[in-house]
Amino acid sequence: MNIHILGTGAVGCHIGSVLRAHQNKVTLLLRSTQHVNDFASRNNTITYRSQGKTSLVSGFESAHLASATDNSPIGSLVVATKAHHTLQALSPVASRLSANSTILLLQNGMGIAEELQAKFWSNGQESPRILVGVNRHAVERMGPYDICHYSGYEDADGLIIGEMPSSSGNVKHEGKSELLETITHIPEFQAKQLPWKDVRVQMLKKLIINSCINPVASVLLTKNKGVLSEGGLNVMHNVCEEAYAVLKDELPGETMESLMELVLRIAESAGENSCSTLQDVRGQRLTEIDYINGYICKLGKERGVQTPVNQTLVNLIHAKEVLYTQ
Structure with a gap:
């Protein structure tokens, strides 16, 4: 093969x-x-x-x-x-x-x-x-x-x-x-x-992890562990809260608190890593933000759930992209 x-x-x-x-x-x-x-x-x-x-x-x-x-x-x-x-x-x-x-x-x-x-x-x-x-x-x-x-x-x-x-x-x-x-x-x-239904649940959890860590790390220009400051934690909590409101019906057995614990666990275990979005920002490349926080915003609009914090992070990352792509 x-x-x-x-x-x-x-x-x-x-x-x-x-x-x-x-x-x-x-x-x-x-x-x-x-x-x-x-x-x-x-x-x-x-x-x-x-x-x-x-x-x-x-x-x-x-x-x-x-x-x-x-x-x-x-x-x-x-x-x-x-x-x-x-x-x-x-x-x-x-x-x-x-x-x-x-x-x-x-x-x-x-x-x-x-x-x-x-x-x-x-x-x-x-x-x-x-x-x-x-x-x-x-x-x-x-x-x-x-x-x-x-x-x-x-x-x-x-x-x-x-x-x-x-x-x-x-x-x-x-x-x-x-x-x-x-x-x-x-x-x-x-x-x-x-099975696909179980994988989709894992995909949604990974989406929430990335939506919390990636844009915050990219705005702060820090490795994953840098998002664990008080300000970073507050923003990630708000992102997770919105994401859970959008996706809770597809995440049986999960709570906002359990998802936030998962986010923090990953931020700590992969603390020395620079997330993919930050790697793109440093390399002056377009990012995947529309498929991460942007995807949550898209689903939120379809489901009648407001996602202002996620949308603000999408806007900030796109603003960064404009600075080095024009």
């Missing part, structure tokens, strides 16, 4: 490094010939830092994402691009995916899988098997193909994966996914498969 990876930020490099360390064939789909040449100049190697050790993981293959000469089928694809880049990034290889293919989405925020189905596999077309992962591994991109893995390798819920139902509500794919089997059998991933 050849596992293709789309997106070589922190998450893509982490998944690729661990897969390669277990002798899997991995091909990175890169944005341009220049990126392919740059990776080759680094001997097709990713620098992986974890638990005080540094490893040079080699043996990757790479390919230009939009190569007009490669029409070979893609059987297993891990998508680790930013949420707002997914549709554009996947377009060049969508024709190489079939009902026999498996896609694993590993991104922050929610709504991406639904967008893919509507864009590429609507009107009765049978889509690839779409898996969605809830990833609690804290990984920071230190530089091109250079990452530091802070936490998640000892978390029993480090990576939870579920198969998204088809748009008709029924999963049509039969048999096991080779990609899923491979990932769930690698101890470092702490990965397991759950």
